[in-house]
Amino acid sequence: MPTFRDPGDLLQGTLRILILKSLLLGPAHGYAIARWIEDTTGDVLRIEEGSLYPALRRLQDRGLVTSEWGLSENNRRARYYSITRAGRALLRAESSIWLEYSQAVTRVLRAEPSLA
Amino acid sequence: MSSDRAPRWRRYFGFVRPNISGDVEDELAFHLQSRIERNVALGLTPDEARREAIERFGDVDTLRSSLVRHDERQHATERRAEYVADFMQDLRFGWRALRRTPAFTIAAVLTLALGIGANTxxxxxxxxxxxxxxxxxxxxxxxxxGQGSSGEYLALRERLRTITDLAEWDPTTDPVDDGRDALRMTGVAVTPNLMPMLGAAPLLGRGFTPNDGVVGNNHVLLLSYATWRREFGGGLDVVGRTLTLDGLPYTIVGVMPPSFRYPNPAVQYWRPYAIDPQNGGLMWGVGGKQFVGRLAPNAMLEQARREVRTVWPSLRTANPIWDPGPEYRRDATVTPLKADVVGSSAPLLWMLFGATLLVLLIACVNVANLLLARATARERELAVRAALGGGRGRLLRQLVTEGLLLSVVGALAGVGLAVLTVRVLVVAVPTGLPRADEVTVNGPALIFALVMSVATGVVFSMVPAIRTTSAATRASGSMLGRRATATRSHARVSAWLVGGEIALAVTLVVGSLLLVRSFAALRAIAPGFDPSHVIAARISAPEATYAPGSERLAAFYADVLERMRAVPGVRSAALVNQLSLAAPVWAQAIRVQGQFEDVKHTLPMVDHFQTVTPGYFAAMGIPVLRGRSFTDDDRAGQPLVAVVSQSVAQRFWPRGDAIGHRIGYPFDSPWITIVGVVPDTKQDSLRDASTATMYMPWAQRTMMVGSELWLVARTTGDPADAGSNIRRIVHDIDRGVPVSDVRTMDAVVSGSVVGARFAAALVTVFALVALALGAVGIFGVMSYVVSERRQEMGLRMALGATQGRVVTLVVGRALRLAAIGTLAGLACAIVAARPLHRWLYGVSAMDPLTFAAVPIVFAVVALLASYIPARRATRVEPVAAMHDA
Known part of the structure; x- marks a missing residue:
């Protein structure tokens, strides 16, 4: 199965969408976000997990997520992130752009002549 | 939470700093740990689990440090924003609070404006x-x-090694004929090196060259910027034009920039001073030239002093005219130019600055007191806020912010006040203040005002704020409880403040009384002549037309005197070369027959030497004690005569037989016989102790007398009426002769003490302000005490105390307060009066009268200030007061 390693800037925008999307379920700590992406994509999008944290800081600085300390399922101190109203609005806008874009690329790739 | 771990004292002051790196560490560790646990659960060995987790995660160390950096920056930004938001909130809140109590606000702002304004x-x-x-x-x-002759100047310039460049200058006022009116212009004769030495270059045209300092080449001049603009219209064609000074044409070669005003802003032009090395008598015989120089690059001031102290006395043998004696120039010294320019103004201004600082302190105390009284009224509000979770630090900040708001508003008003008063101040010092034209309320002054307002704001709000917040936080548990205790301690703090305020005011009042008494003593000094009904004027006959010693000059002045005496109301008129207390009256070395005859030995000095026409003593109201005064027969060709003042007579002929003895100039010349003795007169200033004076008839004096003379006339009526005649008379005779400085002798005398009057007047104003503020302080604290003790007063009245008894109670308390403050103030005044010493004349710094009068003044003030509150206390309705309780 092909695996994408995070090439850096290319996936910045993607990472942002993934994080915001993961938070729609409710507040989550970094590890939970990583696990959610892993499970949802079937581990296809192998992001470097450490890069989640600078991305979260950036989102927080822009007011798209907030954070607070809490206790994890196994009673350890963990920082929980939640999406803000502005975060939701951004996710909505960006996901529609993304979907259009990926559909367009898909159509191109499916056009004749076939690769196979 | 991390702040839980911060010590209590740190949290108290709001210095809570979250443990940022710990948090980042926790967050990352939690992630890795969770991943490892999952990996282990999936069946990996612990080592593999860890390796896999880290591989998935990336570079932990780099990430950790970049996150810590980010979080710290973020935290700082948030703190700042929070602080600013709090500050703005405090400001808004404070503004509303101040607007709610306009009387308090206006009183406080005015008080501060006065204090800060005076200081600024x-x-x-x-x-x-x-x-x-x-x-x-x-x-x-x-x-x-200092000063010397041109001969000394040339020799010093030649020999001094620690001073690279030395220039000479001499003030000069020249009659100018511009074709319309005769007027005098004020200029300076300078050696051509003066401007380059000071680093000044002309704005227009050229500066002086060494060649301009050669006799015969020196008829060029440089205009001051102001004169160029005012008198010459500021045109570029001014260079090359001619100006007739003292009857001689001078070519204008340039204009100096506006910043160049050496030695003072009154100077209208500079002309080169040509020293004639051939004329030894003129070179060495005429002193009073100012020497200014530049220290050699590596020379220290002290080295220059040492050198001048040895070199200058060694010139004793270089003097070709007379031997100035073994004491010659032993006291020569070198003074920094600034100290010389600023002179006695520096201590005066520092003293005034000290006085205004006291005023500001008093203003602060007063405002603190007002704030304290108001804070008491606000105690409940503050208690509520404390109860609602406003920490003490937060409340403190709120109160200090309010104080700052008050002081900044006060400072703004104060700066406005300063801008107005600075103009008055500068005008009020007519001659005394050097560099007065440079005075404006500018950058440094504004910064000063800002610093002052912040400092005072913090100072005066801190005391009440600390008191109030501690009371408020204590009282927040039981909102009304302990109110009595709190207010009683407020009254105590307030009394302390007012006591301190009175002490400061006493210090100022003592100082001002000492200065006023000195000024009165100074004014009471008899100058030795009778200044009432005397008018004086300077008549500057141009030397080109009226050569010194010429027939024409004599005829001109004879005509002036004759016409002046014909004016109705003029009893006598005479001329003198240098008017006492108005122009510097030179000293003179003399020979005394039978005592000091040898010019090669040290000759005694007479403090002052005046050349006068007959009738001078009558016109000035100087009685002739023995012998006679001058007559018209004492003229050239007749035996030379002189009149001396009493101290001259007593010094050389202590047996009282001065008349008939002979004196002479300090070189080989005919003897001069003493024909009369008059009292000593004040010449330089009223404080002047050196008043030995010698007089020569103008008709017989040929040495060192120019063509300019002062006219003095004694009148029966108002001398000012006769004054208006002087200009007309001189103008009728010769339009080309300027008349200036027409003043009554009374004005001349009071003009000579204007410095003392200025200091006394200003400090008195400050003292009155201090007194008024002190009275307000007493009034405030007594009103407060009365209103807080209404119940007690009511009770006393109910139990039969008379109104008089209650008044005595209140007033007595105020008097006790004033007494303690006054005692402390007198102690302060003893210390503060010490530096005042130099302005005191005829009173000691411990003047018993002053020290006795001040307590009485303050007792009266305390009495008046507490009477109204005391009356109010008697009107307390006993029953109503009891009901309140």
Whole structure:
């Protein structure tokens, strides 16, 4: 199965969408976000997990997520992130752009002549 | 939470700093740990689990440090924003609170405006006159050597090694004929090196060259910027034009920039001073030239002093005219130019600055007191806020912010006040203040005002704020409880403040009384002549038309005198070369027959030497004690005569037989016989102790007398009426002769003490302000005490105390307060009066009358200030007061 390693800037925008999307379920700590992406994509999008944290800081600085300390399922101190109203609005806008874009690329790739 | 771990004292002051790196560490560790646990659960060995987790995660160390950096930056930004938001909130809140109590606000702002305004005004003057460097190149290397003759100048310039460049200058006022009116212009004759030495270059045209200092080539001049603009219209064609000074044409070669005003802003032009090395008598015989120089690059001031102290006395043998004696120039010294320019103004301004600082302190105390009284009224509000979770630090900040708001508003009003008063101040010092034209309320003064307002704001709000917040936080548990205790302690603090305020005011009042008494003593000094009904004027006959010693000059002045005596109301009129207390009256070395005859030995000095026409003593109201005064027969060709003052007579002929003895000039010349003795007169100033004077008839004196003379006339009526005649008379005879400085002798005498009057007047104003503020303080604290103790007063009245008893109670308390404050103030005054010493005349710094009068003044003030509150106490309705309780 092909695996994408995070090439850096290319996936910045993607990472942002993934994080915001993961938070729609409710507040989550970094590890939970990583696990959610892993499970949802079937581990296809192998992001470097450490890069989640600078991305979260950036989102927080822009007011798209907030954070607070809490206790994890196994009673350890963990920082929980939640999406803000502005975060939701951004996710909505960006996901529609993304979907259009990926559909367009898909159509191109499916056009004749076939690769196979 | 991390702040839980911070010590209590740190949290108390709001210095809570979250443990940022710990948090980042926790967050990352949690992630890795969770991943490892999952990996282990999936069946990996612990080592593999860890390796896999880290591989998935990436570079932990780099990430950790970049996150810590980010979080710290973020935290700082948040703290700042929070602080600013709090500050703005406090400001809004404070503004509303101040607007709710307009009477308090206006009183406080006015008090502060007065304090800060006075300080800013005096500081502006102090800064411009004393603190700012002189506007010349490397001004701290410039020095003055005092005065001397041109012969001394040339020799010193030649020999001194620690002073690279030395210039000479001499003030001069020349009659100018511009074709319309005869007028006098004020200028300076300078050696051509003066401007380059000061680092000044002309704005227009050229500066002086060494060639301009050669006799015969020196008929060129440089205009001051102001004169160029005012008198010559500021046109570029001014260079090359001719100006007739003292009857001789001078070519204008340039214009100096506006910043160049050496030695003072009154100077209208500079002309080169040509020293004639051939004329030994003129060179060595005429002193009074100012020497200014520049220290050699590596020379220290002290080295220059040492050198001048040895070199200058050694010139004793170089003097070709007479032997100035073994004491000659032993006291020669070198003074930094700035100290010389600023002179006695520096201590005066520092003293005034000290006085205004006291006023400001008093203003602070008063405002603190007002705030305290108001804070008591606000105690409940603060208690509520404390109860609602406003920490003590937060409440403190709120109160200090309010104080700052008050003081900044006060400072704004104060700066406005300063801008107005600085103009008055500068005008009020007519002659005394050097660099007065440089005085403005400018950058440094504004910064000073800002610093002052912040400092005072913090000071006066801190005391009440600390008191109030501690009371408020204590009281927040039981909102009304302990109110009595709190207010009683407020009254105590308030009394302390007022006591301190009175002490400060006493210090100022003592100082002002000492100065006023000194001024009165100074004014009471008899000058030795009778200044009432005397008018004086300077008549500057141009030397080109009226050569010194010429028939024409004599005829001109004879005509002036004749016409003046014909004016109705003029009883006598005479001429003198240098008017007492108005122009510097020179000293003179003399020979005394039978005592000091040898010009090669030291000759005694007479403090002052005046050349007068017959009738001078009558016109000035100087009685002739023995012998006679001058007559018209004492003229050229007749035996030479002189009149001496009493101290001259007593010094050389203590047996009282001065008349008939003979004296002479300090070189081989005919003897002069003493024909009369008059009292000593004050010549330089009223404080002047050196009053030995010698008089010569103008008709017989040929040495060192110019064509300019002062006219003095005694009148029966108002001398000012006769004054208006002087200009007309001189103008009728010769339009080309300027008349200036027409003043009554009374004005001349009071003009000579204007410095003392200025200091006394200003300090008195400050003292009155202090007194008024002190009275307000007493009134405030007594009103407060009365209103807080209404119940007690009511009870006393109910139990049969008379109104008089209650009044006595209140007033007595105020008197006790005033007494303690006054005692402390007198102690302060003893210390503070010490530096005042130099302005005191005829009173000791411990003047018993002053020290006795001040307590009485303050007792009266306390009595008056507490009477109204006391009356109010008697009107307390006993029953109503009891009901309140």
């Amino acid at each position: 005004a005096i500081f502006s003057v102090l800064d411009a006159v004393v603190l700012q460097p002189l506007p010349y190149a490397q001004p701290d290397r410039l020095v003055t050597l």
